[in-house]
Amino acid sequence: MITAEIKDKLIRIVSDKNFEDNMTSRLVYSYDATPNFQSLPDAIVSPRNTKEVSEVVKICNEYKIPIVPRGSGTNLCAGTCPTEGGIVLLFKLMNKILEIDEENLTITAQPGVITLDLIKAVEKKGLFYPPDPSSMKISTIGGNINENSGGLRGLKYGVTRDYVMGLEVVLANGDIIRTGGKLAKDVAGYDLTRLLVGSEGTLGIVTEAILKLIPMPETKRTMLSLYQDMEKAAQTVSKIIASKIIPTTLEFLDQPTLKVVEDFAQIGLPVDVQAVLLIEQDGPREVVERDMKKIEEICKVENAISVTVAKTQAEADALTTARRSALSALARLKPTTILEDATVPRSEIANMVKAINEISKKYNVDICTFGHAGDGNLHPTCLTDARDHEEMERVEKALEEIFQKAIELGGTITGEHGVGTMKAPYLKLKLGEAGINAMRLIKESLDPNNIMNPGKVFAKDTRKRVVVSK
Amino acid sequence: MITAEIKDKLIRIVSDKNFEDNMTSRLVYSYDATPNFQSLPDAIVSPRNTKEVSEVVKICNEYKIPIVPRGSGTNLCAGTCPTEGGIVLLFKLMNKILEIDEENLTITAQPGVITLDLIKAVEKKGLFYPPDPSSMKISTIGGNINENSGGLRGLKYGVTRDYVMGLEVVLANGDIIRTGGKLAKDVAGYDLTRLLVGSEGTLGIVTEAILKLIPMPETKRTMLSLYQDMEKAAQTVSKIIASKIIPTTLEFLDQPTLKVVEDFAQIGLPVDVQAVLLIEQDGPREVVERDMKKIEEICKVENAISVTVAKTQAEADALTTARRSALSALARLKPTTILEDATVPRSEIANMVKAINEISKKYNVDICTFGHAGDGNLHPTCLTDARDHEEMERVEKALEEIFQKAIELGGTITGEHGVGTMKAPYLKLKLGEAGINAMRLIKESLDPNNIMNPGKVFAKDTRKRVVVSK
Numbered sequence: 001m002i003t004a005e006i007k008d009k010l011i012r013i014v015s016d017k018n019f020e021d022n023m024t025s026r027l028v029y030s031y032d033a034t035p036n037f038q039s040l041p042d043a044i045v046s047p048r049n050t051k052e053v054s055e056v057v058k059i060c061n062e063y064k065i066p067i068v069p070r071g072s073g074t075n076l077c078a079g080t081c082p083t084e085g086g087i088v089l090l091f092k093l094m095n096k097i098l099e100i101d102e103e104n105l106t107i108t109a110q111p112g113v114i115t116l117d118l119i120k121a122v123e124k125k126g127l128f129y130p131p132d133p134s135s136m137k138i139s140t141i142g143g144n145i146n147e148n149s150g151g152l153r154g155l156k157y158g159v160t161r162d163y164v165m166g167l168e169v170v171l172a173n174g175d176i177i178r179t180g181g182k183l184a185k186d187v188a189g190y191d192l193t194r195l196l197v198g199s200e201g202t203l204g205i206v207t208e209a210i211l212k213l214i215p216m217p218e219t220k221r222t223m224l225s226l227y228q229d230m231e232k233a234a235q236t237v238s239k240i241i242a243s244k245i246i247p248t249t250l251e252f253l254d255q256p257t258l259k260v261v262e263d264f265a266q267i268g269l270p271v272d273v274q275a276v277l278l279i280e281q282d283g284p285r286e287v288v289e290r291d292m293k294k295i296e297e298i299c300k301v302e303n304a305i306s307v308t309v310a311k312t313q314a315e316a317d318a319l320t321t322a323r324r325s326a327l328s329a330l331a332r333l334k335p336t337t338i339l340e341d342a343t344v345p346r347s348e349i350a351n352m353v354k355a356i357n358e359i360s361k362k363y364n365v366d367i368c369t370f371g372h373a374g375d376g377n378l379h380p381t382c383l384t385d386a387r388d389h390e391e392m393e394r395v396e397k398a399l400e401e402i403f404q405k406a407i408e409l410g411g412t413i414t415g416e417h418g419v420g421t422m423k424a425p426y427l428k429l430k431l432g433e434a435g436i437n438a439m440r441l442i443k444e445s446l447d448p449n450n451i452m453n454p455g456k457v458f459a460k461d462t463r464k465r466v467v468v469s470k
Numbered sequence: 471m472i473t474a475e476i477k478d479k480l481i482r483i484v485s486d487k488n489f490e491d492n493m494t495s496r497l498v499y500s501y502d503a504t505p506n507f508q509s510l511p512d513a514i515v516s517p518r519n520t521k522e523v524s525e526v527v528k529i530c531n532e533y534k535i536p537i538v539p540r541g542s543g544t545n546l547c548a549g550t551c552p553t554e555g556g557i558v559l560l561f562k563l564m565n566k567i568l569e570i571d572e573e574n575l576t577i578t579a580q581p582g583v584i585t586l587d588l589i590k591a592v593e594k595k596g597l598f599y600p601p602d603p604s605s606m607k608i609s610t611i612g613g614n615i616n617e618n619s620g621g622l623r624g625l626k627y628g629v630t631r632d633y634v635m636g637l638e639v640v641l642a643n644g645d646i647i648r649t650g651g652k653l654a655k656d657v658a659g660y661d662l663t664r665l666l667v668g669s670e671g672t673l674g675i676v677t678e679a680i681l682k683l684i685p686m687p688e689t690k691r692t693m694l695s696l697y698q699d700m701e702k703a704a705q706t707v708s709k710i711i712a713s714k715i716i717p718t719t720l721e722f723l724d725q726p727t728l729k730v731v732e733d734f735a736q737i738g739l740p741v742d743v744q745a746v747l748l749i750e751q752d753g754p755r756e757v758v759e760r761d762m763k764k765i766e767e768i769c770k771v772e773n774a775i776s777v778t779v780a781k782t783q784a785e786a787d788a789l790t791t792a793r794r795s796a797l798s799a800l801a802r803l804k805p806t807t808i809l810e811d812a813t814v815p816r817s818e819i820a821n822m823v824k825a826i827n828e829i830s831k832k833y834n835v836d837i838c839t840f841g842h843a844g845d846g847n848l849h850p851t852c853l854t855d856a857r858d859h860e861e862m863e864r865v866e867k868a869l870e871e872i873f874q875k876a877i878e879l880g881g882t883i884t885g886e887h888g889v890g891t892m893k894a895p896y897l898k899l900k901l902g903e904a905g906i907n908a909m910r911l912i913k914e915s916l917d918p919n920n921i922m923n924p925g926k927v928f929a930k931d932t933r934k935r936v937v938v939s940k
Binding site: 101102103104105126147148150154155159161162171175176177178179181182183184185186187188189190191192194195197198199203214215216238241242244245246283284286287290343344345346347372374375376377410411412413414415416417418419423427430431432434435436437438439441442444445446457 | 571572573574575596617618620624625629631632641645646647648649651652653654655656657658659660661662664665667668669673684685686708711712714715716753754756757760813814815816817842844845846847880881882883884885886887888889893897900901902904905906907908909911912914915916927
């Protein structure tokens with residue numbers, strides 16, 4: 001509860017304008033992109049600089065008020081849903097690119113910078129920031145760091161974690177620390193940078209980041225390969241990697257997803273095939289040409305019924321954009337869209353897709369599957385209706401079985417969406433009691449009053465989707 | 471102290487053969503590659519599997535006996551010196567490569583595998599494990615993971631941390647946990663994998679690792695560029711990167727180092743120049759040729775007095791081997807060789823080398839400098855005599871000033887050697903009280919009895935090199 005006294009203290013820090021506790025604002029920030037999770041915050045506080053963040057945190061620590069740091073709230077794990085009330089710490093005013101350093105190939109940015117704005121800013125200098133979550137048009141860099149976001153270019157270039165070189169972080173006690181730096185090598189102490197990346201705001205609040213850039217690849221080619229046999233598509237993925245080619249992007253869409261995406265994007269995608277691979281390679285011109293030729297051969301050997309290389313950049317962009325629109329396209333069909341991200345070693349992609357189809361039939365639920373095949377990172381997407389409790393119970397059972405299958409195949413319950421509130425009950429499947437216990441010890445040591453995004457990552461009870469949030 | 475009762479318990483776990491407490495063995499494991507640090511362990515225990523490690527740890531936790539995990543002891547920060555006695559946990563029997571997975575591009579290995587053996591094993595399959603610390607002929611993978619070892623290929627390929635995908639770890643309470651997996655993407659919980667990498671055995675004991683492999687680059691070329699002006703060499707480094715070329719290797723040697731290396735390796739290196747850059751590029755043939763041509767142009771614009779590309783692989787190997795032998799070559803000159811690894815953003819290389827030269831003069835100590843210029847990771851190497859306490863005091867002052875300068879330039883006190891016992895007193899320069907406090911909270915939460923490599927990372931007192939170890 002935020003008393004009049006606390007409210008007064010917070011306003012004195014951020015100014016009247018940047019403190020909101022009217023019902024409209026509280027409702028706006030009561031949910032994020034995750035379906036079926038909603039909980040009112042007590043207030044929304046928008047700090048203007050790191051010092052203000054530190055002062056706000058100190059107040060919250062003193063009065064044990066939960067803090068939920070938030071960029072654009074595009075996460076899919078209810079990671080920014082204020083499940084235990086408290087304040088939403090909004091980064092809309094800390095949204096500046098502070099520096100692009102062309103000699104050290106780094107960009108320094110505040111957490112509120114929109115991902116795509118950052119990507120475009122470095123591209124102007126001939127530089128490249130590879131992590132490209134599907135939400136990049138609206139997601140923020142701070143959100144990407146908290147969730148360790150992935151994207152379509154992860155196969156070749158890795159994920160957000162691989163590009164975070166240094167952080168400024170406010171800890172639960174209000175301490176401001178700096179980790180890492182513009183340093184290709186740094187082993188001075190524990191790797192707090194990477195411990196914080198993906199910790200979903202539960203260990204500290206990121207107030208600034210130094211990100212690694214790489215030179216912009218010279219050229220890029222895009223290819224579409226069609227299959228009547230899902231397993232052949234999956235085998236193509238394995239064979240490409242086994243032939244020592246690492247494409248930038250190796251995306252998979254099953255037939256139901258294809259249909260919906262074509263209906264939405266209208267770019268002439270085939271809708272009568274069982275599976276599609278969208279393959280991109282970038283790099284020096286000669287190498288890209290050579291790789292694309294080899295990939296085409298592999299696709300044909302694996303019985304692709306058609307392999308086409310995009311002739312123009314516009315055509316290539318249309319294909320990628322269509323793939324990126326998969327979630328939006330699927331979301332139009334049913335009142336509730338649950339996008340999951342069970343992930344397996346890439347050699348197990350075919351087994352996983354097969355299992356998802358069987359589970360979907362077993363529980364009679366509608367699941368479309370697409371995703372980053374090269375990473376083994378699939379997005380089985382359930383089209384349902386949260387108001388239909390009977391169906392939701394089947395959905396939950398189906399998803400739990402999908403997670404169990406992923407673990408059985410050497411995979412994980414979440415490849416890029418995070419744990420948040422939604423996946424917390426399943427985390428034990430991956431880490432076991434001992435693993436979760438180790439994490440909990442770290443959490444309690446850095447945040448003894450549990451004010452940092454409480455209710456996330458660590459399961460409080462067995463609540464999944466059906467039970468209504470308190 | 472290991473009582474007869476504890477000894478008996480340990481022997482029951484690992485067998486009589488794998489428990490040593492005779493004075494000869496204790497002396498052998500009383501030091502590592504770090505000069506001037508020595509301290510006797512009470513016993514050396516060589517477990518045969520993870521279960522035995524867990525059982526040994528439980529005993530140690532019960533009786534509060536320090537555990538120092540050890541591979542080959544090649545570290546340069548006194549990270550495996552048993553400063554507080556206890557047992558050295560030796561991994562000589564856990565030295566197997568368990569699997570090379572060509573479909574998922576991973577290798578699974580026990581900690582005792584020699585780095586070069588692992589590199590050679592994957593090369594046979596056309597695969598590549600890039601981290602190549604200079605000690606790789608004798609260092610172990612477990613040691614590399616504990617120290618987050620770097621090497622000569624870090625500029626393009628990163629360091630050990632970037633290749634560790636998953637770990638099996640025994641925690642201080644004896645729990646065996648598994649982190650990560652053969653997964654390109656995994657955000658299920660905190661990134662314990664990377665928290666553990668580089669934590670020098672202070673948070674847990676690595677008993678197995680899944681490492682990432684990449685396809686073997688098609689070809690490699692090696693170039694030597696000579697300068698009469700150190701600053702021009704440093705400018706070359708910056709210009710190569712700014713021209714969007716990332717070479718595999720970009721090494722720098724100053725004149726004193728050159729002389730010593732040539733004297734040792736006898737391969738016809740010039741000894742009358744001020745600085746040398748050893749530059750390697752690998753990748754597809756066309757790209758390597760193109761990059762080497764551009765790099766040559768840059769070197770010439772920066773007044774290199776000679777640029778030569780190695781004509782044969784043997785010639786190239788001779789150059790790299792000579793560079794790798796720098797420490798051994800320097801170590802022949804004086805009784806004590808102190809190899810440091812102050813690291814700065816690469817744009818500050820010229821300033822840093824200049825500062826090292828000035829500091830060396832100021833304190834009248836002998837410092838040769840070489841290192842990974844592309845990473846900003848320099849190795850100022852002090853040739854001295856530990857028995858000469860007056861000189862050692864000047865050495866300490868000089869090194870402390872070098873660390874301060876590195877921090878001032880946005881750098882760090884250690885790029886790849888680790889903190890261990892030796893750098894602990896300097897860690898505050900980089901992390902501040904708040905940063906060290908955050909680390910200490912994590913350490914205490916996971917290892918409340920402080921049995922995991924105690925005395926490392928966290929400074930106990932202000933002891934540096936002069937004061938004799940207790």
